[in-house]
Amino acid sequence: MECLNKNVFVNKGEKAVVVSQWTSVLNLVERELKAARVRSVTLRGDVPVPARASLITALNDPRSDVRVMLLSLCAGGVGLNLCGANHLLLLDPHWNPQLEEQAQDRIYRVGQVKHVHIYRFMCVDTVE
Template identity: 55%
Template sequence: MPFSLDNPVFDPAHESSKIERVFKELVEIKKKGRTDKLGNPDPNGNREKAVIVSQWTSMLKILREHLLLNGVKNHIIDGTVPVKDRTAIVADFNDNPKGPKVLLLSLGAGGVGLNLVGANHLFLLDMHWNPQLEAQACDRIYRVGQTRPVFIHKFVVDNTVEVKILELQKKKLQLAAEVLGGAKRSAGDNALSINDLAKIFDLQ
């Protein structure tokens, strides 16, 4: 089918495979949160919370529409949220047991500085060529103060460009490991090169 904005896949109400999977995972997390470590009913209710990360704010907005349509209260932090307002959002998410159990976070806004240990699940909705940015996002919930097991849910759609980006991530991580091991590399080795783009889009 030729590219067209009339394609139903661009309809905000369209539930993509990723959105469908997110909801399945959130349902399981909610069930899990109703029991204690021994599997008995938890009198304190659902303690499980999730941070959902995307590099695309448009994707977060679409997902938020689906969450609200399904009665899932949520917070959102992206580049449009003033820094002064983020502290209150983070505090409510971390400390309010009756508040939203889901926080939507843009990769750019969540790279450093935020402490989101109120959550113990983090979803990486889409692939970024730089794995260090994803690692920094994961560190928002896996840090000092976290008292529960942490789960990272990384989405990769088979037979798409995301598989190529995953291969590129592995290459970047290998380069970083070699540098830490004493191997000499040029300053641009960990940047996104023309050759990297060519491989991602099968132009080689």
């Protein structure tokens, strides 16, 4: 939350995508966002394909009050255009760096008009 508070929420119009390979981690972030009254949407593998378009539109629409999309790394791998956000937070490393690069490409693509910021969180003395 500290990274979001310092880099995203202080600037009106800035939005973020928070990526994790673990849905349990996304659930924890979602709880914190709700406590802070920050509107978010979540795209995980269990979200039906027809419902995904409205989540993407909510993030990409500059008039929408959705500030954060919580994105499962595998569910958000290919073909998503999330250029409504310009901050991407990778919460945990994946053994396949290509998946992380694909996640970054969701916001850094044609149509992006803002500077893109990628935050990659690393912890010392862990299994990863």
